[in-house]
Amino acid sequence: MKKLLLVGTVAIALLAASCKSKSERLVGNWNVTECTITNLDELRKKELMDTPDSLMEQAKAMLEDNIKKFTDNSKKETYEFEADSFNINRAGRKYNGVWKVSSDNKMLFLVPNMNANSPIDAFTIESLEAKEIKISRALTPENTAIYTLEKQ
Numbered sequence: 425m426k427k428l429l430l431v432g433t434v435a436i437a438l439l440a441a442s443c444k445s446k447s448e449r450l451v452g453n454w455n456v457t458e459c460t461i462t463n464l465d466e467l468r469k470k471e472l473m474d475t476p477d478s479l480m481e482q483a484k485a486m487l488e489d490n491i492k493k494f495t496d497n498s499k500k501e502t503y504e505f506e507a508d509s510f511n512i513n514r515a516g517r518k519y520n521g522v523w524k525v526s527s528d529n530k531m532l533f534l535v536p537n538m539n540a541n542s543p544i545d546a547f548t549i550e551s552l553e554a555k556e557i558k559i560s561r562a563l564t565p566e567n568t569a570i571y572t573l574e575k576q
Contacts, residue, residue, distance in 0.1 A: 450525070531547065
């Protein structure tokens with residue numbers, strides 16, 4: 425009887441832990457481990473379209489350097505989600521405010537505090553697991569940055 429009670433208690437605890445809402449799974453400290461940009465070839469073509477041939481190599485090098493800086497800097501970002509607030513370290517600057525998940529659990533909104541000069545960030549939640557989040561946001565109408573965050 426005791427064994428059955430113990431098994432039942434463990435089963436209920438595991439069920440309760442697995443039923444956490446997406447918003448509850450966000451709480452914690454996260455590091456960006458990967459950042460990719462969709463449709464990079466199209467972005468390169470568009471950015472270099474009107475570049476004179478004499479400047480093409482320099483423009484390509486500058487564009488590739490900017491893409492690398494963007495992805496490298498993104499990998500240095502840290503996110504801390506508390507029950508109703510966030511703290512982000514991005515490009516050496518700290519941002520804080522409140523976060524909300526849409527009712528369909530598909531969007532994450534980061535609303536900065538009133539004194540911050542940054543806009544609301546809206547991310548699409550691609551996946552949300554206990555130890556990994558994939559979120560994305562549009563950079564241009566054709567390009568999206570996809571961030572992989574790992575829980576610390």
